Each structure stands twice: as C-alpha cells, then as structure tokens.
Amino acid sequence: NKMNFALFIKSFELIAIKLYPDMFLDDAVSLFLDLKIEPFIYKKSRYNDKNEIKKALNKMENQNIKEILKKLGDIIYPFYIEFADNNKEMKFYQFYEFYMNLKLFPEMISLSQMKNIFYILCDCNINRNKFLEKNKIIPDKIDFNFFLKSLGISSMLFNFKNIISDIDRLLYIYYFILESRNFRSINTDKNILKKIENNLKNKGV
Numbered sequence: 001n002k003m004n005f006a007l008f009i010k011s012f013e014l015i016a017i018k019l020y021p022d023m024f025l026d027d028a029v030s031l032f033l034d035l036k037i038e039p040f041i042y043k044k045s046r047y048n049d050k051n052e053i054k055k056a057l058n059k060m061e062n063q064n065i066k067e068i069l070k071k072l073g074d075i076i077y078p079f080y081i082e083f084a085d086n087n088k089e090m091k092f093y094q095f096y097e098f099y100m101n102l103k104l105f106p107e108m109i110s111l112s113q114m115k116n117i118f119y120i121l122c123d124c125n126i127n128r129n130k131f132l133e134k135n136k137i138i139p140d141k142i143d144f145n146f147f148l149k150s151l152g153i154s155s156m157l158f159n160f161k162n163i164i165s166d167i168d169r170l171l172y173i174y175y176f177i178l179e180s181r182n183f184r185s186i187n188t189d190k191n192i193l194k195k196i197e198n199n200l201k202n203k204g205v
Helices: 005-019 025-040 046-059 063-083 092-101 111-124 126-134 144-157 166-178 190-202
Strands: none
Touching: 005 025, 025 092, 025 111, 046 111, 046 144, 063 092, 063 144, 063 166, 092 111, 092 144, 111 144, 144 166
C-alpha cells in the first residue's frame, strides 16, 4: 500500500489532534509542525534562508514589483478570504494550507522557507506588534498585504535553472498561480498570460 502526498499531509492533522486534543485544529497542527517535524527538516539551510528572505523582502518595495503584486492581489483576494480568519488575517496553518492548495509548497519552496517567510513577515507588522508586545502576545498572524509580499519573496527564493530578473521571477509565480486548477475558471486576461508564458519560455524558464 502507498500513501499519496495529500494523505501524507492529512496524517499530520490526525496526529496533531491525538497529541493536542484540547487545542483548535490549526493551533494543534502548527504546534506539531513546530515541535515534531520542522526540527528535522532543512537544518543546514535554515539560517541562510532567513538572510535571503530579508533581502527578498527589501525588493518588495520596488515600484514595478508592487504593481505586479497588486494585479495578482486583485485576482486572488476572494480565494485568500476563504482561508483567512474573520479579521482577514492568517495564522501559519492557514498560510500553509493556501500554499499547499496552490502547490506553491512543496513545488516552489520548502517547509523551512515557508515558515521563515511567515514568521519574518509577522515581525514586520509594527503597528500590530506594538499592541501585541504591550499585551505580551507573540505575533503569529499576517494580513493580505504581507501575504502578497510572501508570494513575491517565494518567487525570489525559487531555484530557477537559468538566471532571470526579479520581475521575471515574480511573473513566473503570477503565471504559476493563475494557471493552477483553482484559477482556470476565473475570467483573467488570457492574452496577458500567454505573453507572460512566451516571455518566460524565451528566457528558458
């Protein structure tokens, strides 16, 4: 007998519920990943990832990158809301589910990278963190703005076979998401997607 990847991930939920029966599912899974899984994965790359993530985060202030992320945000916002909580924010477990649903994880980034991206962005929300610090609460959520930045950062971390520009990296994840099964039914401009596809192919992506 074999277990496919979806069932393998589902097993995390079942184990987490057994280990932490008094917790909400998302908190239980997050704790299970933190304590039982993540310490054994990508140990060598963890600290290098953090440095690369911070460099990538700085690139999100580029005006051209901001414009592409805004266009992508206009399309994926309704899908984001399906995963977010009532405050339109995400904890790690919801973030993880979104990335897995669109196959960004594990096809584009690792679990270690995903966790580092999420918690670095949690620390960036200065206004919210002032309140949390005052009330001795550890920041553990991101809003839609930071979620969009996570997509941009992910594109900067992905190991392409050819050297390409930051804009092309972002266009790749734009194309990757909109060509996924979740978005094929959405009325997006097919000509734009075709232009992106041709542009990336010409550059060997």
